[in-house]
Amino acid sequence: MALNGTLRPGLVQLRVLDFDKTLNFYKNILGLNEVCRIGEDRICLKGFDEFDHHSLTLRLADEAGLDFVAFKVASADELEKMKLAVEAFGYPVDTVAEGDQPGFGKRYGFTISTGHRFEIYSEVALAQKGPGIKNPDIWNEPPRGMRAQRMxxxxxxxxxxxxxxxxxxxxxxxxxxxxxxxxxxxxxxxxxxxxxxxxxxxxxxxxxxxxxxxxxxxxxxxxxxxxxxxxxxxxxxxxxxxxxxxxxxxxxxxxxxxxxxxxxxxxxxxxxxxxxxxxxxxxxxxxxxxxxxxxxxxxxxxxxxxx
Ligand SMILES: [Fe+2]
Structure with a gap:
């Protein structure tokens, strides 16, 4: 339930060291579903109970850690207003082009005081394999492993x-x-x-x-x-x-x-x-x-x- 213009954290990009053991963990042990790949070095995943395209991107790198967290805002209007508010707060804002991540529209990015890159976006496609909406079952396929529902x-x-x-x-x-x-x-x-x-x-x-x-x-x-x-x-x-x-x-x-x-x-x-x-x-x-x-x-x- 959104109580304001920011709906929720909707996308995280983590750095991982390999795609064999690590992807096995996220898919078969944590229970996420693989959605798509971006080139050779990024894999996109989501929980079975998430509607949006994906919520976690794993990027191959030399050390583990966080690339960015992204927050979904309620509308395109709200996104533009929030961009101006970020700049007024004092943080320079850059633009990540639509399609950088499959399913996602334009994102604005900036670095906050703690050194973390935050991003905001409003447009994201629904996942092809999301939760049911018409007389829905509780899930479409049996949840795997730890049965993680969502980020x-x-x-x-x-x-x-x-x-x-x-x-x-x-x-x-x-x-x-x-x-x-x-x-x-x-x-x-x-x-x-x-x-x-x-x-x-x-x-x-x-x-x-x-x-x-x-x-x-x-x-x-x-x-x-x-x-x-x-x-x-x-x-x-x-x-x-x-x-x-x-x-x-x-x-x-x-x-x-x-x-x-x-x-x-x-x-x-x-x-x-x-x-x-x-x-x-x-x-x-x-x-x-x-x-x-x-x-x-x-x-x-x-x-x-x-x-
Ligand atoms: Fe926690």
């Missing part, structure tokens, strides 16, 4: 997240259901949304720019988080933490690394966010309980490893 959110690490948070509110029209502050009152982390999801994206303050902590995919429920744990074990994927519960967002969660070294979260649940609800505020001394409600402790790898 859900991402956690970005970089400097000056206070400005990034202000950008998301003032330009994207998003709101901030939950934050974590240091004892001296500075922002350590923020969870930000354009919808009823508790977060579409989150930021953690970090000295190096442009880093991604994890990309999150949505599962149905606790049983599917347990199913994901079984797939992690069966395929000898490196587990980071979970299954566990966040107090922040209240999500049910497990984190692990895909074969190229990008951290993935599969996630279910979470509270319903409304922009008029009071903001939930965490002290950094309580962050362990906020992140991992049962143990109350953050493991070092979770804080320190990013790509």
């Amino acid at each position: 859900d959110h991402f956690l970005l690490y970089g400097p000056n997240i206070a400005e990034a948070e202000r950008f998301c509110k003032e330009v994207f029209g998003m709101f901030v259901p939950e934050v974590c502050n240091t004892p001296d009152g500075n922002r350590l982390a923020a969870w930000i949304t354009s919808s009823n999801k508790p977060h579409d994206l989150a930021f953690v303050e970090y000295p190096k720019p442009g880093k991604i902590h994890h990309l999150g995919f949505y599962l149905q429920d606790w049983a599917d988080v347990g199913n994901a744990a079984d797939w992690i074990a069966l395929n000898r994927l490196k587990l980071d933490i979970g299954p566990t519960r966040h107090a922040i967002t209240r999500g049910l969660s497990i984190y692990f690394w895909e074969p190229s070294g990008n951290r993935i979260e599969v996630y279910a649940g979470g509270y319903t966010a409304y922009p008029d609800n009071p903001q939930r505020v965490w002290d950094s001394s309580e962050l362990g309980r906020g992140l991992f409600y049962y143990s109350g402790e953050v493991i070092p790898s979770f804080l320190e490893i990013v790509t």
